[in-house]
Amino acid sequence: MIARRFLQLDVFSPRPGAGNPLAVVLDAEGLDDAAMQAIARWTRLPETTFVFPARDATSSYHLRMFSPQKEVPFAGHPSIGTAHAVLDAGLAAPVDGLLVQDGIAGALPLRVEGHGSQRRISIRTPPAQLARVASDDDLRGALGAAVAGWPHGVLPPALMEGGRSWWVVEVAGETALRGLQPDWDAIAAVAEQSGAMGVFAYARSEVAGEPHDLAVRAFVGNGRRFEDAASGAANAVLAAWLDLRGALPAGGRLCVSQGREVGHDAQLHLWVDAHGDVWSGGQIQTVIRGTLHW
Numbered sequence: 001m002i003a004r005r006f007l008q009l010d011v012f013s014p015r016p017g018a019g020n021p022l023a024v025v026l027d028a029e030g031l032d033d034a035a036m037q038a039i040a041r042w043t044r045l046p047e048t049t050f051v052f053p054a055r056d057a058t059s060s061y062h063l064r065m066f067s068p069q070k071e072v073p074f075a076g077h078p079s080i081g082t083a084h085a086v087l088d089a090g091l092a093a094p095v096d097g098l099l100v101q102d103g104i105a106g107a108l109p110l111r112v113e114g115h116g117s118q119r120r121i122s123i124r125t126p127p128a129q130l131a132r133v134a135s136d137d138d139l140r141g142a143l144g145a146a147v148a149g150w151p152h153g154v155l156p157p158a159l160m161e162g163g164r165s166w167w168v169v170e171v172a173g174e175t176a177l178r179g180l181q182p183d184w185d186a187i188a189a190v191a192e193q194s195g196a197m198g199v200f201a202y203a204r205s206e207v208a209g210e211p212h213d214l215a216v217r218a219f220v221g222n223g224r225r226f227e228d229a230a231s232g233a234a235n236a237v238l239a240a241w242l243d244l245r246g247a248l249p250a251g252g253r254l255c256v257s258q259g260r261e262v263g264h265d266a267q268l269h270l271w272v273d274a275h276g277d278v279w280s281g282g283q284i285q286t287v288i289r290g291t292l293h294w
Helices: 033-043 076-089 136-140 142-146 174-178 184-194 232-244
Strands: 003-011 020-025 048-052 061-066 098-103 106-113 120-124 129-133 158-162 164-170 198-204 214-220 226-228 253-258 266-272 278-293
Touching (some): 020 033, 033 048, 048 076, 076 120, 142 184, 174 198, 174 214, 198 232, 214 232, 232 253
Parallel strands (some): 020 048, 164 198
Antiparallel strands (some): 048 061, 098 106
């Protein structure tokens, strides 16, 4: 039996326990699809990633990621956390400040800034596209039922596609956002009808002295119903939507607060660069370091 290096991390977190948990299996060669799925089911974390050697000279390492139910083409927090684990293990080093992750979603660069516990890693997310702005039919149908009673913000709801699809819905005010009580049956219905993950609600910060520009809540209705503690991919499609509408702060940078309603306090940093590419990132904390015997 091979002993493989194993870590549990806290991603998008300035301290342990505030962000989104992730399991990382290094030295994953020899594990087949069934074994990786079984390990991901056993960890019971949102995702478990498996690191393989780079397949060519253009990438730093090869990555596969699994939820407890299935393989995932792309997700933000597993990508960022895995890059942190790879750096700490000495399996790769940045070139001109960048790592390159190779996976189902293709070769994606990760920007590494700072050192130690203050290090921040951001990934250039897959391009996000507007599928549609909510129509009157949407608002009279499943989407309207999912957001019934929510005080609507300035921008209309929209379905954005970027690796995973989300309905992004602006709520008028952070206090109202934090007090939302999701109708899980309605959210599951709109997710199933539109092929989306669920509803990603956001509101402008209204609390003086807080570092974040937006507060967000991710209501997942596709498969298992839950509120995500921190989602880099969902925030990336939101940043792309705001960019389309000219609603980003000057410089194209956002700090986002997510997860307080489910016992976390994640901070995500988003940047839309001059090319329109969205970078999603934050800090990562190593919580457990050991070996996996499988």
